[in-house]
Amino acid sequence: xxWNDMKAKMAQVEQKAPESGYLLAYTRSGVxxxxxxxxxALDGVLQEELLELHLFDRDKEYRAIASASRxxxxxxxxxxxxxxxxxxxxxxxxxxQERIKLEPSAVRKxxxxxxxxxxxxxxxxxxxxxxxxxxxxxxxxxx
Numbered sequence: 001x002x003w004n005d006m007k008a009k010m011a012q013v014e015q016k017a018p019e020s021g022y023l024l025a026y027t028r029s030g031v032x033x034x035x036x037x038x039x040x041a042l043d044g045v046l047q048e049e050l051l052e053l054h055l056f057d058r059d060k061e062y063r064a065i066a067s068a069s070r071x072x073x074x075x076x077x078x079x080x081x082x083x084x085x086x087x088x089x090x091x092x093x094x095x096x097q098e099r100i101k102l103e104p105s106a107v108r109k110x111x112x113x114x115x116x117x118x119x120x121x122x123x124x125x126x127x128x129x130x131x132x133x134x135x136x137x138x139x140x141x142x143x
Contacts, residue, residue, distance in 0.1 A: 003046035006053060006064050007039075015084040021057030022112075022141050025050055035112025054139055061085040061138040085138035087123060096122045096134075115142060 010017060019039060025032040027048040036042055036055075046053075055062045063083045087095055098120045107116050123136040 003042065003050060006050055006066070010062070010064060010082060013082050013084070015060075015062075015086070017055040017062035018057040018060055021055060022139075024054040024056075024139065026052040033106055033111070033113065034108070056139045056141070058140055058142065059086070061140070085123075085136055087121060087136075087138060091123060094124050096124055098122065113141075 017039060020037050021035070023032060023034055023036050023042065023045070025046060027050060029048060032045065034045070036045070039055075049066075050064075051066050053064045061084070063085065065081045065083075067081050099117045100120060102113075102116050102118055104116075107113050119140040119142065121138045121140060122134045123138075124132050125135045126132055
């Protein structure tokens with residue numbers, strides 16, 4: 001799915017992506033990881049077909065995943081599954097926080113990445129047998 005198509009789908013969702021923050025995009029040819037100052041600035045960055053897109057800041061993550069059924073692949077109809085991960089303060093007892101060290105090649109000041117860790121917030125729920133499971137997650141960066 002192209003960025004312009006995904007951006008049009010994103011505009012239809014009630015909750016909006018962070019106006020500035022960090023971009024993690026998976027394309028057919030590689031991964032793009034950098035900060036962004038505005039959503040309009042992404043027009044020049046995202047030229048390739050997107051498989052998965054994460055736009056996040058300290059408070060919220062906006063995730064879009066290109067998806068297609070077998071039939072829609074033939075018809076070239078790929079759509080985006082959009083999810084907003086925004087945990088409320090009442091969820092704090094159900095969130096497990098992991099700090100992941102980034103590879104040195106990912107820490108690029110010229111791309112706005114000035115820290116060597118990314119934080120993953122895992123939202124935990126419990127089934128009827130008391131077994132914990134991660135039912136959602138959110139990426140977060142702190143400068």
